[in-house]
Amino acid sequence: MRNIRRLIVTTIGTALMTATGVVALSSTSVAVETCPPGIAHRGNAYTGAPVENSLAAFNTAFGSGAKWVESDVHFTSDNVPVIMHNATVEQTTNGTGAIANMTAAQFTALTFDADPSQHPPTLDQLLAVITAAPDRNLLLESKALNVTTTQQQVLLTKLAGLEARVHLQAFANRLAPVQSMKTANPALTISVLGYDPISPSPTGIASQNLEYTYISASEVAALHTQGLKVKAWTANNSTAWANLRSMGVDAIITNKVRDYLTWAASTCPTEPPPPPPPVTEYVTNKSVETDLAGWTGLWTSTSTNTRVTGGYDGAYAIRSQNGATGTAQHGFSSSPRVLDGTPGKATVAGKTYVGSAQVKPGVTGQKINLYLRERNAAGTTVGSKTIVKTTSGTGWQSIAGTYTAVGTGNTITYTLWATSGAGVSFYADLFSFTG
Numbered sequence: 001m002r003n004i005r006r007l008i009v010t011t012i013g014t015a016l017m018t019a020t021g022v023v024a025l026s027s028t029s030v031a032v033e034t035c036p037p038g039i040a041h042r043g044n045a046y047t048g049a050p051v052e053n054s055l056a057a058f059n060t061a062f063g064s065g066a067k068w069v070e071s072d073v074h075f076t077s078d079n080v081p082v083i084m085h086n087a088t089v090e091q092t093t094n095g096t097g098a099i100a101n102m103t104a105a106q107f108t109a110l111t112f113d114a115d116p117s118q119h120p121p122t123l124d125q126l127l128a129v130i131t132a133a134p135d136r137n138l139l140l141e142s143k144a145l146n147v148t149t150t151q152q153q154v155l156l157t158k159l160a161g162l163e164a165r166v167h168l169q170a171f172a173n174r175l176a177p178v179q180s181m182k183t184a185n186p187a188l189t190i191s192v193l194g195y196d197p198i199s200p201s202p203t204g205i206a207s208q209n210l211e212y213t214y215i216s217a218s219e220v221a222a223l224h225t226q227g228l229k230v231k232a233w234t235a236n237n238s239t240a241w242a243n244l245r246s247m248g249v250d251a252i253i254t255n256k257v258r259d260y261l262t263w264a265a266s267t268c269p270t271e272p273p274p275p276p277p278p279v280t281e282y283v284t285n286k287s288v289e290t291d292l293a294g295w296t297g298l299w300t301s302t303s304t305n306t307r308v309t310g311g312y313d314g315a316y317a318i319r320s321q322n323g324a325t326g327t328a329q330h331g332f333s334s335s336p337r338v339l340d341g342t343p344g345k346a347t348v349a350g351k352t353y354v355g356s357a358q359v360k361p362g363v364t365g366q367k368i369n370l371y372l373r374e375r376n377a378a379g380t381t382v383g384s385k386t387i388v389k390t391t392s393g394t395g396w397q398s399i400a401g402t403y404t405a406v407g408t409g410n411t412i413t414y415t416l417w418a419t420s421g422a423g424v425s426f427y428a429d430l431f432s433f434t435g
Helices: 055-063 104-108 123-130 149-159 176-184 217-225 238-247 257-267
Strands: 006-018 021-033 038-041 068-075 081-083 137-142 166-171 190-194 205-211 229-233 251-254 294-298 303-309 316-322 328-335 352-361 367-375 381-390 397-404 411-420 425-434
Touching (some): 055 068, 055 123, 081 104, 176 190, 217 238, 238 251, 238 257, 251 257, 294 303, 303 328, 352 367, 367 397, 381 397
Parallel strands (some): 068 137, 137 166
Antiparallel strands (some): 294 328, 367 381
């Protein structure tokens, strides 16, 4: 069995169709060899590129054609996740000391020695780069030896809705907090870092990410047999790339991602992406450009919901205002429900649905909630999920999350709500619920 991933292109020879189907078929198969994707280590694109782990580096890597970048996360003394390889800052910046002993404001005020115009970023700033385009992804290493439960919750909140695009990894001695986050949010993808393969594989991982000089073809094959992927780090020349490709690794982490992508383009053809699974959009009035049809449900009796100008993707959006005299919940719900239980619009047990919207807070730091609620035919709630978006700034930003149906034939209500002071609003647009 070859360890190179293959796309089998089948050429149909002769097929005789009758009322009962195909009665004769001949075919030939041609193997098209492909190269594994390249991941920009610390955002490095090539020798002389912008300084590693800077926003300029990550943007340059994506501009070079990379779809994945890799980096490391630490926490400041005020529990803000920030981007830096080492636990101390003197190796690459004009500062000294441990990240854990400085505030986020102190950390972001530093400048890189190699480029004083660049400041070390927060995770929020890196995630803004990731979410600026649909084909950008992040492999994020948890560096701290002890990640507190508070810090774990901070990461869980920030990565909610980005599970497909941000994967977590850690060395075995730092993996336990990452596994705890996986338990809290099973949609997360986590990996273990190492040198030799780890046996038995840690619970919950999808990949073993190994130092490239330690990897053998037989070890890659054995891990694949276990259903695990293998990512190799950090390979920086064509000899190593060719060797890893022949072993069948699933990704190559490199400091020269632009060079790797150029090599890969000349070495092996691009594998066409598999056809996407069929997806149905259940929201008919996505942007309220004409009216509020489908969004007239009140979250509370004091919710004041109106159609206003200044939408995200068009002229209009929904504004939900707290009409109470004090702090209270307010919001709006789908009416009728996004899945109303009729044929073709009812839940399927075990099926995962995706809800999303663009939201704009009325005040900085406002928490906006996407609440998905499943009811059976008797109207009893059988499952629900709340996705919380802690907003930054007052511009438009995305809220998204998944929900897996408990039963078949049930309904789902989609609600956006917030707890705000008297007269405070939030805005929402571009609603989606797919599955």
